[in-house]
Each structure stands twice: as C-alpha cells, then as structure tokens.
Amino acid sequence: MGLFDIFKKKACCICGNEVGLLGNRKLSDGNMCSKCAKKLSPWFEDRRESTVAQIREQLNYRARNAEELKDFHPTVVYGDSRRRMFVEERDGVPYRFCIANGEDYLDENADLVLVENIEEIIIDIQDNAHELLLQEEEKDEDGNIIQEELYYDPPRYDYSFEFKATLLLKNIPWFDAMDLQLNRENPELFEVGDMGDVDDVTAYARANPNEAFSAKFLKYKTWCDEIEALTKGGMAASAQEAAKPKFCPNCGAPADGGKFCQSCGSKL
Numbered sequence: 281m282g283l284f285d286i287f288k289k290k291a292c293c294i295c296g297n298e299v300g301l302l303g304n305r306k307l308s309d310g311n312m313c314s315k316c317a318k319k320l321s322p323w324f325e326d327r328r329e330s331t332v333a334q335i336r337e338q339l340n341y342r343a344r345n346a347e348e349l350k351d352f353h354p355t356v357v358y359g360d361s362r363r364r365m366f367v368e369e370r371d372g373v374p375y376r377f378c379i380a381n382g383e384d385y386l387d388e389n390a391d392l393v394l395v396e397n398i399e400e401i402i403i404d405i406q407d408n409a410h411e412l413l414l415q416e417e418e419k420d421e422d423g424n425i426i427q428e429e430l431y432y433d434p435p436r437y438d439y440s441f442e443f444k445a446t447l448l449l450k451n452i453p454w455f456d457a458m459d460l461q462l463n464r465e466n467p468e469l470f471e472v473g474d475m476g477d478v479d480d481v482t483a484y485a486r487a488n489p490n491e492a493f494s495a496k497f498l499k500y501k502t503w504c505d506e507i508e509a510l511t512k513g514g515m516a517a518s519a520q521e522a523a524k525p526k527f528c529p530n531c532g533a534p535a536d537g538g539k540f541c542q543s544c545g546s547k548l
Contacts, residue, residue, distance in 0.1 A: 290304060290311045291311070292311060292312050292313035292315075292316055293307065293310035293311055293312060293332045293335075294312050294313070294316040294332070294335060294336065294339065295313065295315070295316055297313055297315075298313075299311050299312070299313045300313075303315075305317040305327060306327075306328055307327065307328070307330055307331065307332055307335060308328065308329055308330060308331050309331050309332055310331075310332045312327075312332075312335060316335075316339070319339055319342055319389075320335070320338060320339070320342065321338065321342065321391050321454050321455055322388075322391075323391060323454070323455035323457070323458055324338065324454050324455050325455070338453075338454050341454070342389060345389060345391060345392055346386075346389045348392050349378070349385065349386050349389065349390070349392060350386070352366075352368055352376070352378070352385075352392060353368055354366035354367055354368050354377075354378075354385075355367065355368060355369045356369065356374075356506075358445075358460075358462060358503045358506070358507055359460055359461070359462045359463075359503070360462070360463065360464045361460070361461045361462060361463055361464045362381055362382070362461070363379055363380070363381055363460035363461065364379070364380060364381075364382065364383070364460070365377060365378075365379050365445075365460055365507065366378050366379075366380065366385055366390075367395075367510070374395045374510050375394070375395060376392055376393060376394050376395060377392075377393055377395060377510075378390035378391055378392050378393065379391075379458050379460055391454075391455070391458075393449060393452065393458070395510055395511075397449050397450055397451050397452060398447055398448070398449060398450075398510060398511050399448045399449060399450040400447075400448040400511070401445060401446070401447055401448070401507060401508050401510060401511055402445070402446040402447075402448070403443075403444070403445055403504045403507070403508050404442075404443075404444040404445075404446070405441060405442070405443055405444075405478050405501070405504065406441065406442040406444070407439055407440070407441050407475070407478070407481070408439070408440045408441070408442070408466075409437045409438070409439050409475075410437065410438045410439075410440075411431070411435055411436070411437055411438075412432060412435075412436040412437060412438055412470070413429040413430065413431060413432075414429070414430045414431070414432055415427060415428075415429060416428045416429075416430055434473055435473065436470065436471070436473075437470070437471055437473075437474075437475070438468060438469075438470055439468065439469045439470075439471060439475055439481075440466035440467065440468045440469075441463075441466055441467050441481075441497060441500070442461060442463060442466055443461065443462040443463045443500040443501070443503070443504055444459065444460070444461050444462065445459065445460055445462065445504065445507050445508075446458070446459040447459070462500050462503050462504065463496075463500050465496070467493050467496035467497040467500070468493065469481075469493045469497075478501075481497065482497070482498070482501055485497045485498050485501075486498065
C-alpha cells in the first residue's frame with residue numbers, strides 16, 4: 281500500500297456510505313464507518329478479527345434485540361454506580377437481564393441475556409485499607425511550629441470497600457462476559473486493628489445496624505449475594521421451561537407456552 285492509499289476514499293461495507301479518514305473501523309475483510317460501529321454490542325471486542333458477513337449478522341441480532349427490549353419488564357435493579365443490572369422475573373424466577381449505563385436500557389439497546397446463559401458469576405469485594413496517622417504539633421527552640429506525623433499504637437485504619445460482579449456467559453456468539461461495579465460510593469469504616477475478611481466485616485455490620493457504614497455495606501453485600509444466586513434461578517427457569525408440554529394432550533396442537541391450548545382451549 282502506497283503512502284497516499286490511506287487517503288483514498290473508502291465506502292462502509294455495511295451501509296455503503298463514505299468512510300472518513302478518522303471514522304474508519306477496520307474489519308478483517310473490509311471497512312466500516314463509525315456510525316455502524318456504534319450499533320455493535322458494547323461488550324463485543326473482536327471487530328478487527330470479524331468479517332463483513334459476521335458484522336452484518338451481529339447487526340441483525342442487535343435489531344432483534346432492540347425489538348425484544350420493548351417487551352422487557354425488569355422487576356429488580358442492582359447497582360447505583362455508572363452501570364446497572366436490570367433483571368426480569370417470571371413467576372418469581374429470574375428469567376433474563378441486561379446491563380446498561382444508567383436507566384435508559386432502551387436507548388442504549390442493552391444486550392438482553394437469558395439467565396440460563398450465565399455460566400459463572402464472580403463476586404469481588406475489594407477492601408482497601410489505609411493506615412491513619414496522628415498529627416502532632418511541636419515548637420522548636422526558635423518557637424516555630426513543626427508538624428509531625430506519628431503512627432497510632434495499636435494501628436488505626438480507614439477501610440473502604442468496592443463491590444464488583446463479573447458474569448461469564450455461554451451460548452452467545454458475540455461476547456462471553458459482562459461486568460459492573462455495584463457501588464457509587466465506597467462504604468468507609470474507621471477501626472482499630474485488622475478488620476479481618478469479608479465475613480468478619482459482614483458480621484460487624486449486622487451487629488451494628490445503626491452505623492452509616494453498616495447500612496451501605498449490607499446493601500451492596502445483599503446485592504452481591506442475590507446476583508450470585510442468579511445461576512440457581514437460571515437453572516430453575518430452565519427446568520420449569522423444560523417441564524412445559526410441547527403439544528396439547530387433548531388435540532395434539534403445538535403448545536405456545538401458555539396455560540391453555542390455543543386450538544381447543546384445554547388446560548395444559
């Protein structure tokens with residue numbers, strides 16, 4: 281390729297519009313404009329290795345996803361940070377979810393995922409300990425004030441916590457993981473000595489429910505526990521779906537998942 285070839289006008293292999301020099305998004309066998317690239321899943325990371333045909337297939341999926349979102353009715357929301365997780369339950373069982381930036385999952389066209397497609401959930405509660413110092417002031421022989429930092433004995437710490445969830449997925453061709461941080465602000469606790477592990481901190485929070493730290497910590501810890509339990513809900517939903525009859529036992533017509541046959545009206 282010559283030096284001037286990079287300045288040649290190119291056409292987007294998806295929509296056919298002209299691609300500007302700074303707007304080109306390379307594919308393995310073609311080019312794509314930035315407008316089409318924005319329609320891809322935000323969790324998709326293999327654009328450069330994808331063919332034009334694969335990108336078109338994903339954009340078709342994204343169009344179907346946008347339609348399915350119109351019938352998505354979340355009953356539970358996790359997170360108060362930038363990303364939030366919306367979960368739709370059916371008959372009290374988690375059925376599908378999406379993770380979006382903020383509240384408008386429709387405008388973002390957030391990817392809808394069946395709970396049964398969660399392979400593993402990794403909860404990561406990070407504690408950051410910062411040792412506190414005692415500020416003391418002394419005067420030197422000339423009367424000048426000198427500030428000195430001393431360590432407490434026993435040590436004192438400022439603990440802060442971050443709550444993160446990573447969802448490893450299966451049976452989805454476009455991405456295999458999603459993640460979010462659940463907390464907008466880190467619960468902070470000032471304590472003498474070592475607080476121990478997460479179980480110890482949880483026990484402390486439950487034993488001191490009136491502390492501001494405890495309310496915040498337990499809220500995020502509960503969210504983590506409920507998200508981690510989604511895989512059990514997904515297995516229950518799969519078993520529930522598999523138990524539904526495929527055909528009406530009375531007339532033999534295919535069942536549509538409802539409680540009554542659409543052909544003869546018999547209860548399924």
